[in-house]
Amino acid sequence: MRIELNGQHNELDGPATVAQLLLTLGLERAPCAVEVNAQLVRKALHHTHALAEGDRVEVVTLVGGG
Amino acid sequence: MLEAANAEYLMSTHQPTINARTAPVSPALPPLRIGSFTLNSRLVVGTGKYRDYATMQAAIEASGADCVTVAVRRERLVDAEGRSILDFLPLERLTILPNTAGCFTADDAVRVSRLGREILEQLGNPGAGWVKLEVLGDRTTLLPDPVGTLEACKELVTDGFTVLCYSSDDPIIAARLRDAGAASVMPAGSPIGSGRGIANPAAIRMVIDRLKLAEQGGSAEYPVIVDAGVGTASDIVHAMELGADGVLLNTGIAHAQDPVRMAHAMRLALDAGWHTARAGRIPRKLYANASSPWEGVITHIPGE
Numbered sequence A: 001m002r003i004e005l006n007g008q009h010n011e012l013d014g015p016a017t018v019a020q021l022l023l024t025l026g027l028e029r030a031p032c033a034v035e036v037n038a039q040l041v042r043k044a045l046h047h048t049h050a051l052a053e054g055d056r057v058e059v060v061t062l063v064g065g066g
Numbered sequence B: 001m002l003e004a005a006n007a008e009y010l011m012s013t014h015q016p017t018i019n020a021r022t023a024p025v026s027p028a029l030p031p032l033r034i035g036s037f038t039l040n041s042r043l044v045v046g047t048g049k050y051r052d053y054a055t056m057q058a059a060i061e062a063s064g065a066d067c068v069t070v071a072v073r074r075e076r077l078v079d080a081e082g083r084s085i086l087d088f089l090p091l092e093r094l095t096i097l098p099n100t101a102g103c104f105t106a107d108d109a110v111r112v113s114r115l116g117r118e119i120l121e122q123l124g125n126p127g128a129g130w131v132k133l134e135v136l137g138d139r140t141t142l143l144p145d146p147v148g149t150l151e152a153c154k155e156l157v158t159d160g161f162t163v164l165c166y167s168s169d170d171p172i173i174a175a176r177l178r179d180a181g182a183a184s185v186m187p188a189g190s191p192i193g194s195g196r197g198i199a200n201p202a203a204i205r206m207v208i209d210r211l212k213l214a215e216q217g218g219s220a221e222y223p224v225i226v227d228a229g230v231g232t233a234s235d236i237v238h239a240m241e242l243g244a245d246g247v248l249l250n251t252g253i254a255h256a257q258d259p260v261r262m263a264h265a266m267r268l269a270l271d272a273g274w275h276t277a278r279a280g281r282i283p284r285k286l287y288a289n290a291s292s293p294w295e296g297v298i299t300h301i302p303g304e
Helices: A018-025 B002-012 B053-063 B106-123 B146-158 B171-179 B201-212 B233-241 B259-279
Strands: A002-005 A008-011 A033-036 A039-041 A056-064 B032-034 B037-039 B043-046 B067-074 B095-098 B130-133 B162-167 B184-187 B225-227 B246-249
Touching (some): A018 A033, A018 A056, A039 B106, A056 B106, B043 B053, B043 B259, B053 B259, B095 B106, B095 B130, B106 B130, B106 B146, B130 B146, B146 B162, B146 B171, B162 B171, B171 B184, B171 B201, B184 B201, B184 B225, B233 B246, B246 B259
Parallel strands (some): B043 B067, B043 B246, B067 B095, B130 B162, B162 B184, B225 B246
Antiparallel strands (some): A033 A039, A033 A056, A056 B067, B032 B037
């Protein structure tokens, strides 16, 4: 399944939830937030939100800024 | 005349006269209240542009700030070094203020605000409740887009955020943002990172008067924070002398040759400016006014 992940094309092995994607990325414990198609997916819903073909996914964190 | 106009809200927070003989250190400033938030330091500092995290940590410490700003950005999925800025911030004593830097539309600013809140909720930091709203016009000036800022402010207030609005130094848009529910309006001293200080002091003064003077529909308690453009400590003194409640800066510390010492200087400047604003400066005069008495001089005075 193809998704767009942080602006890059990404091929997933099969169906996946947001939680599974974060596990694959090694970010399951990182303080981060996830958007799918410009909509925030709250952490409580990561386990149930299934990704779909063509989804635009953003995984963001906090960085230094002013 | 400006001094007289500002007396009302300056006096509203007037402290007893300081006895210099018994006050070897400055008395503590009253805390800064922004919506339901209370900050012990009126200096808010950014966390960007430091050469390393250790310098950032030391500079934050030296600044005395208990609130720091951060930005929301993509996780680096390829080059994940594993080091997060969050590992270098004392989250137990700092309130994190997430910004929407890099947003050029109201929609993007609302998205980024929600993402920042999501992360801070996971961290259990009180900063989850607020946001420093920036909707910028373009990359060259980084000046606020007033229309987009107002639009985003309204939506974020509806969504329950305490919104601190980065704004132009324009009293009209400042009042509009306040009316839209902004908990604080933060006029730019000069463009972000420019180090030009308070480019238009009269405009900053008008923003402050509009938001804080009762006769202009303002309230002495409404917090106005000068944000952006600070290049050196005297810029902070200037902002505070104009009646600001606080100052937010990043580059002026982070890119100083000695950021930790500069952070210390900025902290002192904020105190100096606060007290200056309330001490009642002398009027400016064109000609001199001798400090030593004329009576009893033994000299020849030209023209007499």
